[in-house]
Amino acid sequence: MFTIAVDVMGGDLGPRVAFKACKKILKSQPDLSLILTLTADVEPDARLYLSRYQNRIDFLVCDSFISMEDPPAQVLRRGKTSTMAMAVQQVQQGAAQGVISVGNTGALMVLSRSMLGTLDGISRPALATEIPTRDKPLLMLDLGANLASSADQLCEFARLGAAWSRTHGVSTPKVGLLNIGQEPCKGTEEVQRAGQQLHTSMAPYYVGFREGDSIYSGELDVLACDGFSGNVALKTSEGLAGWVAIELSRVFDRSRWSWLLRPLWAGLFKGVLRRFTSASYAGALLLGVNGLVVKTHGKSDDVAFYAAMKYLIDQLRVVDLNLLRAELVRLKPDSCH
Amino acid sequence: MFTIAVDVMGGDLGPRVAFKACKKILKSQPDLSLILTLTADVEPDARLYLSRYQNRIDFLVCDSFISMEDPPAQVLRRGKTSTMAMAVQQVQQGAAQGVISVGNTGALMVLSRSMLGTLDGISRPALATEIPTRDKPLLMLDLGANLASSADQLCEFARLGAAWSRTHGVSTPKVGLLNIGQEPCKGTEEVQRAGQQLHTSMAPYYVGFREGDSIYSGELDVLACDGFSGNVALKTSEGLAGWVAIELSRVFDRSRWSWLLRPLWAGLFKGVLRRFTSASYAGALLLGVNGLVVKTHGKSDDVAFYAAMKYLIDQLRVVDLNLLRAELVRLKPDSCH
Numbered sequence: 001m002f003t004i005a006v007d008v009m010g011g012d013l014g015p016r017v018a019f020k021a022c023k024k025i026l027k028s029q030p031d032l033s034l035i036l037t038l039t040a041d042v043e044p045d046a047r048l049y050l051s052r053y054q055n056r057i058d059f060l061v062c063d064s065f066i067s068m069e070d071p072p073a074q075v076l077r078r079g080k081t082s083t084m085a086m087a088v089q090q091v092q093q094g095a096a097q098g099v100i101s102v103g104n105t106g107a108l109m110v111l112s113r114s115m116l117g118t119l120d121g122i123s124r125p126a127l128a129t130e131i132p133t134r135d136k137p138l139l140m141l142d143l144g145a146n147l148a149s150s151a152d153q154l155c156e157f158a159r160l161g162a163a164w165s166r167t168h169g170v171s172t173p174k175v176g177l178l179n180i181g182q183e184p185c186k187g188t189e190e191v192q193r194a195g196q197q198l199h200t201s202m203a204p205y206y207v208g209f210r211e212g213d214s215i216y217s218g219e220l221d222v223l224a225c226d227g228f229s230g231n232v233a234l235k236t237s238e239g240l241a242g243w244v245a246i247e248l249s250r251v252f253d254r255s256r257w258s259w260l261l262r263p264l265w266a267g268l269f270k271g272v273l274r275r276f277t278s279a280s281y282a283g284a285l286l287l288g289v290n291g292l293v294v295k296t297h298g299k300s301d302d303v304a305f306y307a308a309m310k311y312l313i314d315q316l317r318v319v320d321l322n323l324l325r326a327e328l329v330r331l332k333p334d335s336c337h
Numbered sequence: 338m339f340t341i342a343v344d345v346m347g348g349d350l351g352p353r354v355a356f357k358a359c360k361k362i363l364k365s366q367p368d369l370s371l372i373l374t375l376t377a378d379v380e381p382d383a384r385l386y387l388s389r390y391q392n393r394i395d396f397l398v399c400d401s402f403i404s405m406e407d408p409p410a411q412v413l414r415r416g417k418t419s420t421m422a423m424a425v426q427q428v429q430q431g432a433a434q435g436v437i438s439v440g441n442t443g444a445l446m447v448l449s450r451s452m453l454g455t456l457d458g459i460s461r462p463a464l465a466t467e468i469p470t471r472d473k474p475l476l477m478l479d480l481g482a483n484l485a486s487s488a489d490q491l492c493e494f495a496r497l498g499a500a501w502s503r504t505h506g507v508s509t510p511k512v513g514l515l516n517i518g519q520e521p522c523k524g525t526e527e528v529q530r531a532g533q534q535l536h537t538s539m540a541p542y543y544v545g546f547r548e549g550d551s552i553y554s555g556e557l558d559v560l561a562c563d564g565f566s567g568n569v570a571l572k573t574s575e576g577l578a579g580w581v582a583i584e585l586s587r588v589f590d591r592s593r594w595s596w597l598l599r600p601l602w603a604g605l606f607k608g609v610l611r612r613f614t615s616a617s618y619a620g621a622l623l624l625g626v627n628g629l630v631v632k633t634h635g636k637s638d639d640v641a642f643y644a645a646m647k648y649l650i651d652q653l654r655v656v657d658l659n660l661l662r663a664e665l666v667r668l669k670p671d672s673c674h
Contacts, residue, residue: 105518134580144517180481180568182422185408188484212572216580225569228525231517232566233573235549240574242554243471244581269507319590 001095002316003033004309005090008046009065009083010103011305012298015042018102019049025309026053027309035090037062037083062086065103068298072106076114084108088115091291093300098292098312100283102300108293109145109286116291119160119325121332124149125288126157127227127295128164129234135218138164142224143284146229151193154224155333158198160207160287161222163327167320170221176210178225178233184209194224201333236312283308285315292316339434339653340370341646342427345383345404346420347440348642349635352379355439356386358642363390366650372427374420399423402440405635413451419509425452425598428628435629435649437620445630446482446623453628458495458665461486462625463494464564464632465501466571472555476502479561480621481568488530491561492670495535497624498559499542499550500664504657507558512539513547515562515570520546531561538670566633620645622652629653 008018015038024035035058038046043061050057065073065083079085084103090096092115101108105127113125128141141157142149149157158175165173177195179187184195186209198206207220210235214220225233285291292315296308345355352375359371372395375383380398387394402420403412416422421440427433429452438445442464450462465478478494479486486494493511502510514532516524519531523546535543544557549570552560562570621631629652633645 068518069520069522134583147517178569180484180572181405181408182567185406194399212569212574213576213579215573216576228517229566229569232515232549232562232570235517236552236570236573237549237577239550239553242550244578246471248585250441315416 001031001033002029002313003035003090003095004312005037005096005099006309007037007084007087007101007103008042008098009038010067010101010148010298011296011300012068014299015046016049017058017300017305020048020307021309022057023053023300024302024306025313026050027054029313032056034058035060035087035096037087037090039063039065039083054238060086060090061258066107068104070104070107072104075104075107075110079107079111085111085115086270088112088291089295090316091293092116095215098294098316100294100309100312101298102296102298102305102311105144105295105298108295112286112289112291112293116289116293118288118291119328121328122156122160122288124153124156125286126160127230127284128161128287129282131215131234131237133216133218134221136221138215138218138220138223139214140223140225140230140234141287142227142230143234144227145286146227148228149190149226151190151197153225154190154194155201156288157204158194158206158222158224159328159331161224162202163324163331164287165221166327167323168318173205173221174207174219175205175222175224176207176214176220178212178223178229179209180211182209182211190226197333202331282311290321292319292321338368338370339366339650340372340427341649341653342372342374342424342433342436342670343646344374344402344421344424344436344438344440345379345456346375346635347404347438347635348637349405349637352383353386354637354639354642355400356383357639358646359394360387360645361639362646362650363387363393369650371395371415372397372433372460374424374427376400376402377419392637397423397427403444405441407441407444409441409447412441412444412447416444416448421451422448422631425449425628425630428630429453435631435634435653437631437646437649439633439635439642442632442635445632449623449626449628449630453626453630456627456662456665458669459493459625461490461493462623463497464567464621465498465624466550466621468571468574468585469556470553470557473558475552475555475557475560477560477567477571478624478632479564479567480571481564482623483564485565486527486563488527488534491527491563492530492534492538493625495531495539495543495559495561496665496668498561499539500661500668501624502558503664504660505655508579510542510558511544511556512542512559512561513551513557515545515549515560515566516546518546519548527563534670537620538667550568619648627658629656 008015033056037060062083087099091099126142127145130137281294283294294312345352370393374397379513424436428436463479464482467474500517620631631649
């Protein structure tokens with residue numbers, strides 16, 4: 001029995017995408033209730049489209065919404081009555097257990113941090129997602145909640161990732177730090193300092209610098225990075241996976257054996273490539289705040305939006321924020337040496 | 338009739354990799370001569386292994402080589418008689434038309450910049466490579482020659498890329514700037530300032546911010562970025578392409594039709610995936626210095642080393658540094674508005 005708050009505004013494809021996803025998830029999850037935050041102009045469409053489930057939805061009409069163009073810095077001054085802020089407020093007030101938004105990432109970070117507060121020892125939350133790799137999923141963070149990260153923040157991301165990993169049953173998570181070389185002399189000053197700190201403070205888990213090709217090798221459980229390069233790595237992967245899928249399908253169609261291979265293609269190859277592009281469909285978690293916040297891609301269609309809602313619900317069933325808090329305390333630099 | 342200088346030291350797999358590549362390229366390019374810079378301990382092996390081509394090789398024995406662990410900052414003080422410096426010197430003195438190295442990227446940048454000098458209007462060279470995409474190759478720079486880049490440097494990379502593209506026959510190259518969102522408010526301060534500058538100074542070519550997924554879309558001819566995220570994008574792509582190849586091959590082998598599909602797999606799918614991983618095999622150019630400098634991956638085997646040498650020779654046949662200088666002058670901010 002969960003209630004989640006859904007900010008339906010601010011996505012590239014408009015709110016209809018969210019309505020479709022809401023209808024589908026309400027159908028598949030009979031014990032779920034939703035609080036939809038939206039503006040008055042789209043309310044009639046939402047009520048009509050979701051009329052069958054009206055007893056499981058609260059419609060919260062707000063006076064504005066935050067667009068992709070709004071600078072996150074202005075959000076705290078002008079966005080407090082927006083659909084995004086009102087959705088986060090539902091978690092803050094305990095009316096919802098989690099919140100999902102398709103809108104402006106920076107704004108969601110700023111609002112969540114200010115309204116929900118951060119976990120003890122964490123100064124800035126990070127956007128995190130589980131990426132499929134050769135052997136096991138890799139939790140990668142930050143993916144763009146922050147632009148540039150100090151050494152201390154990079155260490156926080158690593159600690160947050162390790163704690164999260166441990167609450168998900170990985171007793172000794174292997175944690176790497178993204179860099180442009182594995183040697184200790186490589187990288188920016190901040191990355192080098194973070195590496196030195198992690199060697200002392202997270203000795204049992206920290207394995208050192210790793211380059212971009214390590215993301216998919218299956219070696220790591222957690223990869224900490226600054227938000228800019230994390231975002232670049234994720235988006236680059238999405239672009240490459242999409243192109244591989246198109247290209248292989250084209251080559252296949254041109255083959256004179258295509259009539260024979262069609263069932264195999266459909267059953268096997270598409271299945272594999274779906275795994276590679278799945279990172280773009282599931283949502284990303286805003287880790288480090290007091291509450292479960294999921295951000296879905298601005299370009300999300302209804303399938304992606306639904307997948308992100310499903311991911312939030314899966315996390316609600318598994319995640320114990322108190323356990324995460326306890327792991328963070330255990331991993332605090334002071335208590336490590 | 339070309340002579341290229343080859344620094345065979347400093348690669349992860351040892352100098353034998355370079356010797357093998359040299360033998361193969363001397364066999365396939367009858368009008369090519371080489372100057373090999375190496376240390377005394379590996380000279381006998383090199384002379385023996387390449388004895389058949391001794392009249393087309395100069396062996397230049399040096400007292401030291403630069404390792405991957407050497408901080409680039411110390412190279413100018415202590416590395417002036419290293420194999421890398423002596424190889425670059427061959428271009429500086431006109432004894433060779435191009436130089437290739439498998440060693441420390443930062444050191445190669447520092448030495449090339451100091452010994453060859455930069456092109457007019459370019460303060461720092463950038464590592465660049467052509468990446469295969471959906472429609473046409475994309476010249477991406479910087480890929481790790483610099484760690485952090487100022488707005489002015491990002492603009493220089495964009496200008497350098499556009500000039501290079503024009504010397505390669507693209508009359509109106511489309512140039513993007515890598516960012517974590519397309520909206521003008523997105524990204525770090527430096528990226529935002531660079532975007533504003535490029536809108537004014539490179540109006541006919543500059544198309545705006547692009548995210549990581551645009552790398553493979555085929556829209557762009559040039560993508561400028563800071564060296565850290567460029568390196569992450571390239572290495573991430575290599576890792577993902579490698580995993581896709583393994584995974585598809587595994588799925589294919591498990592299929593009960595594999596006996597039937599084997600020729601198709603070999604002929605078509607491998608051909609496609611080779612294109613995706615080719616970025617890791619060709620070398621990268623150090624663009625912006627007065628001379629042709631190619632860096633090959635530290636992990637290069639003999640196949641990759643050979644491909645990078647072949648790439649350097651191809652560039653030698655095409656590139657006219659005077660034309661590149663003229664294009665750079667034409668694209669200078671002052672002469673644009």
